[in-house]
Amino acid sequence: MEWLYKRIKQYEHLFEKGGKYEKLYPIYEAALTIHFSPTDTTKKGTHVRDGLDTKRFMILVVIALGPCLLFGMFNAGYQALLAAGQTPSMIDSMIKGVIIFMPILLTSYAVGGFWEVLFAVIRKHEINEGFLVSGLLFPLTLPPTIPLWQVALGISFGIVIGKEIFGGTGKNFLNPALTARAFVYFSYPAYLSGEVWTKFIGSAPIESYSSATPLGVAANTAQPMNVVDALQDAGYSIWNCIIGLIPGSIGETSVICVLIGAGLLIATGVGSWRTMLSAVIGAVFMASLFNFFASDSTIPFLGLNAVWHLVIGSFAFGVVFMATDPVSSPDLNASKYIYGFLIGVLTIIIRTINPAYPEGIMLAILLMNVFAPIIDYYVTEFKMKKRIPNVI
Amino acid sequence: MKNTTQIKLKNNFKVTFKGAPRLDVKEIKTSTSVGISPLAYKFIKAKLIVKEGEAVQQGQALFFDKKEAQVYFHSPVSGVIKKIVYGPQRRLDLITIDVSSDAALEFSPLKIDETNSVEFKSALLERGLWNGFSEFPFENIPSPSTSPPAIIVPLSNSEPFQPKLSTIIDDVESDIIEGLAWLKKLSDNISVYVDADEQVNLDAISEHVKITRVRGDFAANGAGSFLYNMKTSAKENKAWVCQWQHLVKITRTLNSGQYYNQILTSVGGNQMVDNQHYRVTEGAEISSIITIKDVKDRVICGGLFSGLHIDSPQYLPLGTYALNIIDNDPKTEFLSFMQIGFKKPSFSRAYLSGMVNEALINLKKIPVQLPFLSNIDHSTATSSALNGSHRDCVSCGFCEEVCPVDILPQTLLRNSKVDDVEENMRMGLLDCTTCGACTYVCPSKIDLASTFETMKNNLYKELKA
Numbered sequence: 001m002e003w004l005y006k007r008i009k010q011y012e013h014l015f016e017k018g019g020k021y022e023k024l025y026p027i028y029e030a031a032l033t034i035h036f037s038p039t040d041t042t043k044k045g046t047h048v049r050d051g052l053d054t055k056r057f058m059i060l061v062v063i064a065l066g067p068c069l070l071f072g073m074f075n076a077g078y079q080a081l082l083a084a085g086q087t088p089s090m091i092d093s094m095i096k097g098v099i100i101f102m103p104i105l106l107t108s109y110a111v112g113g114f115w116e117v118l119f120a121v122i123r124k125h126e127i128n129e130g131f132l133v134s135g136l137l138f139p140l141t142l143p144p145t146i147p148l149w150q151v152a153l154g155i156s157f158g159i160v161i162g163k164e165i166f167g168g169t170g171k172n173f174l175n176p177a178l179t180a181r182a183f184v185y186f187s188y189p190a191y192l193s194g195e196v197w198t199k200f201i202g203s204a205p206i207e208s209y210s211s212a213t214p215l216g217v218a219a220n221t222a223q224p225m226n227v228v229d230a231l232q233d234a235g236y237s238i239w240n241c242i243i244g245l246i247p248g249s250i251g252e253t254s255v256i257c258v259l260i261g262a263g264l265l266i267a268t269g270v271g272s273w274r275t276m277l278s279a280v281i282g283a284v285f286m287a288s289l290f291n292f293f294a295s296d297s298t299i300p301f302l303g304l305n306a307v308w309h310l311v312i313g314s315f316a317f318g319v320v321f322m323a324t325d326p327v328s329s330p331d332l333n334a335s336k337y338i339y340g341f342l343i344g345v346l347t348i349i350i351r352t353i354n355p356a357y358p359e360g361i362m363l364a365i366l367l368m369n370v371f372a373p374i375i376d377y378y379v380t381e382f383k384m385k386k387r388i389p390n391v392i
Numbered sequence: 393m394k395n396t397t398q399i400k401l402k403n404n405f406k407v408t409f410k411g412a413p414r415l416d417v418k419e420i421k422t423s424t425s426v427g428i429s430p431l432a433y434k435f436i437k438a439k440l441i442v443k444e445g446e447a448v449q450q451g452q453a454l455f456f457d458k459k460e461a462q463v464y465f466h467s468p469v470s471g472v473i474k475k476i477v478y479g480p481q482r483r484l485d486l487i488t489i490d491v492s493s494d495a496a497l498e499f500s501p502l503k504i505d506e507t508n509s510v511e512f513k514s515a516l517l518e519r520g521l522w523n524g525f526s527e528f529p530f531e532n533i534p535s536p537s538t539s540p541p542a543i544i545v546p547l548s549n550s551e552p553f554q555p556k557l558s559t560i561i562d563d564v565e566s567d568i569i570e571g572l573a574w575l576k577k578l579s580d581n582i583s584v585y586v587d588a589d590e591q592v593n594l595d596a597i598s599e600h601v602k603i604t605r606v607r608g609d610f611a612a613n614g615a616g617s618f619l620y621n622m623k624t625s626a627k628e629n630k631a632w633v634c635q636w637q638h639l640v641k642i643t644r645t646l647n648s649g650q651y652y653n654q655i656l657t658s659v660g661g662n663q664m665v666d667n668q669h670y671r672v673t674e675g676a677e678i679s680s681i682i683t684i685k686d687v688k689d690r691v692i693c694g695g696l697f698s699g700l701h702i703d704s705p706q707y708l709p710l711g712t713y714a715l716n717i718i719d720n721d722p723k724t725e726f727l728s729f730m731q732i733g734f735k736k737p738s739f740s741r742a743y744l745s746g747m748v749n750e751a752l753i754n755l756k757k758i759p760v761q762l763p764f765l766s767n768i769d770h771s772t773a774t775s776s777a778l779n780g781s782h783r784d785c786v787s788c789g790f791c792e793e794v795c796p797v798d799i800l801p802q803t804l805l806r807n808s809k810v811d812d813v814e815e816n817m818r819m820g821l822l823d824c825t826t827c828g829a830c831t832y833v834c835p836s837k838i839d840l841a842s843t844f845e846t847m848k849n850n851l852y853k854e855l856k857a
Contacts, residue, residue, distance in 0.1 A: 029781070035726060036728075037725045039721075040777070041720055041776040041778060044701055045839040045842035046828035047701075050738050051736030051737050051743055051779050052780070052835045054836055125784075126782075270742060326788050327787055329787065333792060333793070380800060384818065388623055390626065390823050391818065392817070392855060
């Protein structure tokens with residue numbers, strides 16, 4: 001492959017400063033370095049450098065998302081066929097899923113990529129590979145019925161307002177994928193709640209099919225019904241919520257797939273186990289606290305136990321892939337415990353006692369993104385107290 | 393070993409680079425040419441007192457520091473000054489001397505019992521031995537008018553790759569013991585430490601002085617992080633460091649009356665086949681020690697992390713004790729970020745090498761030797777490759793995990809962008825030992841250590857201005 005590299009390098013002068021296509025340097029750089037590792041050497045400071053770069057860092061997240069992506073497509077197709085009264089086969093479901101999901105994914109990458117490149121060219125910074133992650137995360141959080149123009153609007157908002165106006169990856173304080181999701185959610189609420197979780201073939205599903213999600217069922221349960229009974233009546237058990245062959249956002253339904261991704265992120269050190277663990281602890285803590293106060297006079301959702309809370313909705317997906325985004329998380333390892341814990345607590349509070357929002361993880365993470373610097377500030381101050389001052 | 397304590401330091405990582413030097417030592421006779429280069433000394437402004445063509449004797453002063461007029465640098469050999477090379481802004485880069493005779497300048501020998509601390513200090517200054525001390529936090533040569541709150545003597549250096557005391561311990565043991573006794577004339581507080589994993593017999597030394605065994609890998613067992621972990625008050629922030637090689641030089645010079653000019657140097661790095669230790673003259677010509685096969689290779693004077701950046705150096709600069717030769721012409725790799733990466737050097741576990749190597753090292757340490765393990769080579773090749781492209785900080789937090797002095801490099805970096813030196817100092821900038829561990833691990837390829845070093849250097853210059 002060396003010959004190809006040399007061949008491409010011959011044209012580098014055209015893109016360098018003073019060259020004919022100087023302005024397009026970020027595109028050239030991205031196209032070259034995505035295929036061939038750069039041969040730059042250290043010029044000052046430490047002579048040797050670690051083999052890890054941000055490309056590897058980000059590509060591991062994409063790989064970790066693989067199971068969720070594949071299963072999500074399969075499930076989207078599966079639910080669609082199920083709603084049409086067919087007995088879905090593996091292959092049919094997958095084909096149908098690809099047909100449903102690919103336009104969403106491609107729209108996200110194409111429109112998001114356009115903004116990323118535009119900003120890179122005008123602001124003269126490199127095209128950052130973090131976009132590969134945001135551009136994939138966002139569609140996975142959407143319902144399969146989402147209109148493509150909303151995908152385009154959402155990712156535009158996420159990339160431009162969530163990231164680029166602050167200077168690009170590394171300088172954003174909100175998770176771009178969640179910013180995009182929140183934009184769509186608040187702008188077009190009708191498209192992200194209610195009967196949107198299954199793409200129907202034709203205008204309506206067969207009568208026996210219900211596209212109500214476990215969260216929807218739990219939130220709508222009224223006294224004197226018990227929430228677990230209501231869930232079971234709707235056909236949900238803990239086990240099928242874990243497997244994920246249920247209606248929901250495209251990539252978020254399967255806890256097993258999320259756990260595979262989490263395993264890879266933790267094993268490679270790319271995702272913070274501190275955030276994940278403390279978020280789970282936070283959610284268990286808050287759910288148990290609500291269970292303690294649940295009675296006949298409260299809403300039944302308060303009585304749902306912690307295990308159910310962990311497996312329904314997007315909690316698992318959000319905690320593993322969204323909350324661990326290093327840029328919008330706090331910097332310090334110690335802060336990540338606090339950050340994760342509060343995400344867990346807030347998620348349960350929002351999804352349980354705020355009837356306006358059936359799910360809380362998106363808002364909990366965005367809110368904690370905003371608070372991340374202040375957590376860092378106090379943790380740093382605490383650490384500083386232990387230092388012996390060294391000033392002049 | 394008697395009289396030892398052990399401390400465990402955190403925030404470090406295993407270095408598994410190829411090319412560690414073997415432990416045997418080869419004597420190299422003084423080459424015909426010697427070069428004196430003060431590039432390893434920060435902040436000095438050399439003022440020459442010799443000219444090209446002038447004859448000098450071993451032990452005769454060549455130049456002094458304009459800012460500290462008492463701090464002289466002496467010639468390690470007798471001969472004729474051939475060439476004086478200046479760098480940018482008339483910085484003295486090199487003095488080459490053609491070696492002509494063995495005759496050395498004679499000083500009167502000193503006896504430790506009959507010498508008081510004032511006489512000791514003036515003897516160090518007079519014989520060009522003062523420049524071997526370095527003062528924290530700026531790692532400058534201390535002013536002779538100051539007294540050290542503590543002197544740290546490291547008996548090991550685990551930065552890859554530096555010479556090991558164990559190779560010549562039998563020869564220099566008594567000199568180190570005596571040297572430590574000499575140092576007591578400068579300060580009551582002498583701290584001697586050694587890496588706990590270092591295979592060296594220090595029984596005799598430990599009878600005379602307490603030795604701290606430091607358990608922890610690079611970069612936790614550098615002198616700066618030792619100071620950070622051991623200091624009890626802000627007073628010790630200005631502690632001095634004296635390397636064991638300099639201690640030997642002090643003892644031998646004072647005892648014999650002749651300037652001692654031999655140093656132990658190691659040759660490492662994966663571009664050399666025959667890595668070992670050498671005993672050479674200070675400022676020896678590098679070609680008299682090794683033959684560099686590939687002109688494209690990078691010759692580093694010093695360790696792989698903190699070594700000097702000099703384009704094709706000819707002579708070993710003063711104050712550096714190691715040569716490391718690494719590949720400076722890295723080849724591109726197709727889709728390298730998709731590799732499993734068993735041979736990729738990495739602190740993180742994002743490549744398999746990072747995951748497997750630590751486990752292998754730990755397995756090899758257990759007393760029961762598993763035969764198949766010894767055949768597994770876990771070392772990774774090194775080159776000067778950046779291994780990626782420059783990006784903005786993504787707050788991955790690796791730098792925090794490797795910093796031996798617990799500063800929060802990513803926060804300091806942010807402060808440095810707005811030039812907030814005060815805040816950085818409060819957060820421990822001056823504890824930074826510029827070991828380079830944070831720069832090494834950064835996936836965005838940000839040169840954190842150099843940024844901090846520049847900030848520290850500017851502070852020093854402001855102070856002295």
